[in-house]
Amino acid sequence: MGATLSLEKETMQIGLGKTTRRAYGFDEIALVPTGNTLDIELCDTSWQLGNFKFEVPIIASAMDSVVSPENAGLIVNEGALAVLNLQGIYTRYEDYDKLLREISLADKSEFVELMQKIYKEPIKPELVKRVVKQIKDSFTDKSKPVAVSLAPYLANEYLPILEDAGVDIIVIQSTVVGLEHKSANKDQSKDLLDTKPTQLKLEEFCARSSIPVVVGNCVDYNIALKLMRTGIAGLLIGIGPGAACTSRGVLGIGVPMATAIADCRQAREDFYKETGNYVPIIADGGMGIGGDICKAIACGADATMIGSPFARTLEAPAKGFHWGMATPSPVLPRGTRIQVGTHCSIHELIHGPARRDDGSQNLLGALKVSMATLGAETIAEMQDVEVIIAPSILTEGKVFQTAQEIGMGSSR
Amino acid sequence: MGATLSLEKETMQIGLGKTTRRAYGFDEIALVPTGNTLDIELCDTSWQLGNFKFEVPIIASAMDSVVSPENAGLIVNEGALAVLNLQGIYTRYEDYDKLLREISLADKSEFVELMQKIYKEPIKPELVKRVVKQIKDSFTDKSKPVAVSLAPYLANEYLPILEDAGVDIIVIQSTVVGLEHKSANKDQSKDLLDTKPTQLKLEEFCARSSIPVVVGNCVDYNIALKLMRTGIAGLLIGIGPGAACTSRGVLGIGVPMATAIADCRQAREDFYKETGNYVPIIADGGMGIGGDICKAIACGADATMIGSPFARTLEAPAKGFHWGMATPSPVLPRGTRIQVGTHCSIHELIHGPARRDDGSQNLLGALKVSMATLGAETIAEMQDVEVIIAPSILTEGKVFQTAQEIGMGSSR
Amino acid sequence: MGATLSLEKETMQIGLGKTTRRAYGFDEIALVPTGNTLDIELCDTSWQLGNFKFEVPIIASAMDSVVSPENAGLIVNEGALAVLNLQGIYTRYEDYDKLLREISLADKSEFVELMQKIYKEPIKPELVKRVVKQIKDSFTDKSKPVAVSLAPYLANEYLPILEDAGVDIIVIQSTVVGLEHKSANKDQSKDLLDTKPTQLKLEEFCARSSIPVVVGNCVDYNIALKLMRTGIAGLLIGIGPGAACTSRGVLGIGVPMATAIADCRQAREDFYKETGNYVPIIADGGMGIGGDICKAIACGADATMIGSPFARTLEAPAKGFHWGMATPSPVLPRGTRIQVGTHCSIHELIHGPARRDDGSQNLLGALKVSMATLGAETIAEMQDVEVIIAPSILTEGKVFQTAQEIGMGSSR
């Protein structure tokens, strides 16, 4: 059973010399209730990563505008997980507040260059230890995990430091994570940012690490299966799905999330059949509101990693600003800074009550109501609900034309 | 024949681990004339629900901004049906006019909280009886039915009150109605709004009720078939189809109407073959203009339930404002309030003459002209006209770009 | 061979109980050059209707804002055909100039009612004769045909008047023309406008008429075939395709043009095989620029009927305004008035030279360059060029977002 399974994808023709297939994004799908319903109280949204169990299948992204040493504890105390970016400003500077203000105030034309300058400062191991401790201290339940992320090329160097600092979960994250990387054998320590894929012998690393390892990002069945076989604890799914991620424009690369998740869920299921080990897959990116989280899970995700919804909370580091972590690349900046504003607390974001009707608040409540409506008692059952292709552009486009005219659709 | 029929749906792949199918909305379809035509006078638009026959296959939605004790009679007197929401403000407050004004005047930022406050007031059985009487008294033809709606969890409690009040049709409505509900066995009477699915033994209820029962909403063939077997008089079709219904954004749930109706029509036909009983299906939501009503029937609906067109009449309760009934949910508000304006009377909405050329007036006239053009003499024949997939986004998008430039298309 | 051919259409499922198929509009298709080219001078764009041959496969629509007694001759003298609407203002009023001004100046809110009032005035047979003579007198080549249109219910009554007046081509036009019409046997003469389908025994009419008869509109293979068997000289194809035609919104009815033409071309070919008679099909509606005309012919049309491009000429009756002929319907107005402006003469519209680069001028030149580029020497060869599905929304949408940014695509 160890061989890569050969599953048949539905293909079609781009032209005579190139085959392709259709991929789908969250905007194109919807969930179908089929009549079995249950009380919200019965909906169990918990999921497990390594030995850690979480009530809330939501992870705050490893982005400087999303997770800081100050708010990581607030997020974890609500039942979610927060990942601090070890290559962000918090481990480069002691006085990062000043920098957050500078980034927020920078003119659009000077923003990229400012970012490139700020992120040139080296990471300081002593700051790594200090922020990990600060986060752990802020947990009301000390058994909750501190999670940090870093690029593959730093993993070996930082492993002892992270073990020493008491980190509980390591997230190894680059645009694309793979097993086979061909290196030019240059001195890679000069590349302070993940602007190019870098080699890491993942199987060896997982074997050596006393800390469970999550890796990403991945969108492919075969790679997902191979990665699971290296001993990882979880897998991030998604490349370039989001509105403000510019990977697709700059590199042409991107896979709509619904298809990426559905492909990798099959890898998870096949790996489980093969080994009995269940490696959760985490949808990363492109989910801004409750309905998107519900769809991600319905496609097969065990949990979701989101950025901007946290960047919009009152406790966000950058007070209403948000930017991508590929922006500071000195040669090829991607991602952009956007003003997202603030509208609710972290508690309201996750647990409500919602004061808005657009799905941007009470994400866990939305998930539970969706599960109750669809008759799904667990995340596993939610992964099996019916999904249809229902392009929202047709109706959403209409909203702008005719909301004033046509008004409210269904009565419920 | 009692078993659920196994009909084959055309499926495709979202990804390796998930199958899906394409669903269609009204915006994506159009009706095809095939040359047989008839005089408008010959078009019979009547339909039947239980023992009640209606000339107009249009039902005003059970929404506070659509049907009030004052305008229900006006709607029924025009040949249509009006459903009063028993859980709306009319049965909670005696002086609801003040509240309608408050809702209309509320700032967008405070609207949801105001709604949550207003709808905390308990329903008063004596007000139920009073409004039912008020509606009946306003009918010119006293044999016409008074219809009220309520959520499943209230059905058993209120049945004696409704029977006593002289209600003629009961509409049991929740986001999704099903037969199998798993309950947490908590005291459900505290949940004053339908924010979660609730159990109701529908077969027992129908057997006990002396009043015909309409239930909804449903989008699935198998559930539709099962619901018909419980003894219901009619079935509402549609979940989250509309522009301003936010179920899709908040919960990820929604099924485009054309497909939902086409699936459930098959259930109606199979149930008819099985039993000889014809249970009408009513398209609920997403229809704002005459053409949408024509399309709903062409897909298989017997009648249509619409909200905003009535909210825009001069006799509407909220004078040009409209909102969804899920908005007051204390934990997860859905639906939104929109200003729809007013532009014609109830009589003009249904029977014309139209003073606008956009399909928003003379809905029955539009249906009759459409039937005459398509050669459909009855609703049953209209259900069988040819439907094509013809994405309107392509031409409608063009309207905004080029209407000034390109101008009028065909000469007829 | 007399039986209706059973051709197989590619079908798919809307839902379990309803089958459908995909139809395409001009916006979704493009023409594919395959390498054979020729000099423009060799492109023969002529086509024939009855015994009349035309150099220009373009017909000006029978709409009051398109063809008047004054400009019909100008259009015909350029090699095209112009159809005067016999039920328009020119045969109801002597002093129509005043009315054209009134229509142009009317406020949007009062427009429909004004139209309903104006078109209540009866048609005057003496005016019919006068305008026919006026048009004939304006031809430089007196052998060119005068064409007029009227609704089916007026055809029998007006035939002697038209024969007497010297009309050369009769266009019988209603939204849908068919062979089987079921009548309520009421007095139809009261219905002054074509707001409902009306009966006309077409085979008898064609046999009796000394004037060749063009009928429309039609979108169906079987009906097209049956209509051709009645003895008609030409067939108009198209129902509700255009941006400003509101039939689709009001009635739900409409068939995208590319599919309608492709279906009816098969009828023309099968009828030709059956009888040796070639009945030209004329695409009516939805063509605003040169490329649309090229596409219509590539789908199978012999000629095209266009409205707004003529309404935008300096010689147009309403000086930059345009409206649909269904607008004055007293009970169900459809079509709308739009300000299209004026930008070139009739000569420049047809023969150029173009001073704009958007395809709105020199329509015949565009057709010839397209034919030369595609290697089509005749209309018949142009009907056989390769057509691909290439949704323009994707690139056209981009024009508006990014034209300033991305700039010009290909260098040719």
Add this chain to the structure above:
Amino acid sequence: MGATLSLEKETMQIGLGKTTRRAYGFDEIALVPTGNTLDIELCDTSWQLGNFKFEVPIIASAMDSVVSPENAGLIVNEGALAVLNLQGIYTRYEDYDKLLREISLADKSEFVELMQKIYKEPIKPELVKRVVKQIKDSFTDKSKPVAVSLAPYLANEYLPILEDAGVDIIVIQSTVVGLEHKSANKDQSKDLLDTKPTQLKLEEFCARSSIPVVVGNCVDYNIALKLMRTGIAGLLIGIGPGAACTSRGVLGIGVPMATAIADCRQAREDFYKETGNYVPIIADGGMGIGGDICKAIACGADATMIGSPFARTLEAPAKGFHWGMATPSPVLPRGTRIQVGTHCSIHELIHGPARRDDGSQNLLGALKVSMATLGAETIAEMQDVEVIIAPSILTEGKVFQTAQEIGMGSSR
């Protein structure tokens, strides 16, 4: 093997009488990483045309607003290729700077007429020689090629002049290039612009020419194969793909690029199998940012020809203005002038570093990062990466609605 291969295209029905197939544009596709990655330093982007090898698979289009005698050397010195349009203003006028200013300053309404006037001036052979020398002199590496373009009808006349002038690559370019052209045998020298296809016996021409010949444009498998058999050195792919190219609107002609490239790549592969000769295909048009170039190569292109990105450089001839070369057509202007602005140097456009995050700068860097991320070490490997259909309209549409609201998608 000499015969045209009969490859099967996936077809479908427009209507009963017309078959079609679906074609795809760059906006509809995305590239799929599958886990093999490599260091950027290992990515070899070189390609070969005749005996010339280039590090950068980018060619500046033969357009007056893109390549001038002044900037051609700057482009070539960066490793790319620049094609000077021999029928542009640089060979018609000595003092072209004045004209460039006039074109830039012209009012939109007078622009087309100005262009028509300017391009009436005859081409002067002495200016041809002078600009070729000027370009060659500006190369730092004198072995780099000077490339010029001209229309087929001028090829024979100008070949001796070009050979004499020391031109290294001839590009024969018209809207559609084919092998079979039917001529009216008129004096074609009067047609100063390529407004109609013109005959050139390509096989004879290639045999006679001492200079390698690139021809275009082509979108068809069979024609591509036939053209390769005439002895050409390269083939331009693309007709009407771009945002500002109006061929599709004016003529109805256009093939989405992804499909055109994929079809012609098959011709290249079949010709290579047949003869052992590899004729590179060059995607021409519709690529404005780095991701588009990556996609073109992934579909099968060996190199890309782009216009507007160069028109936006500081060294562009028209300082931020850009126009199509079909615009000056005296009878049927196509293409339009747009203000594209200027934002970086030619060096920054090709080699970076980028100061923008939208893919508009450092095009070679973007290609290398994309190749590294996709694990493609050479252009040949990049041609084989996985491509999916992933309509960007859905997410791009969302950008405008919700970028402020939803914010940044994925964290990488």
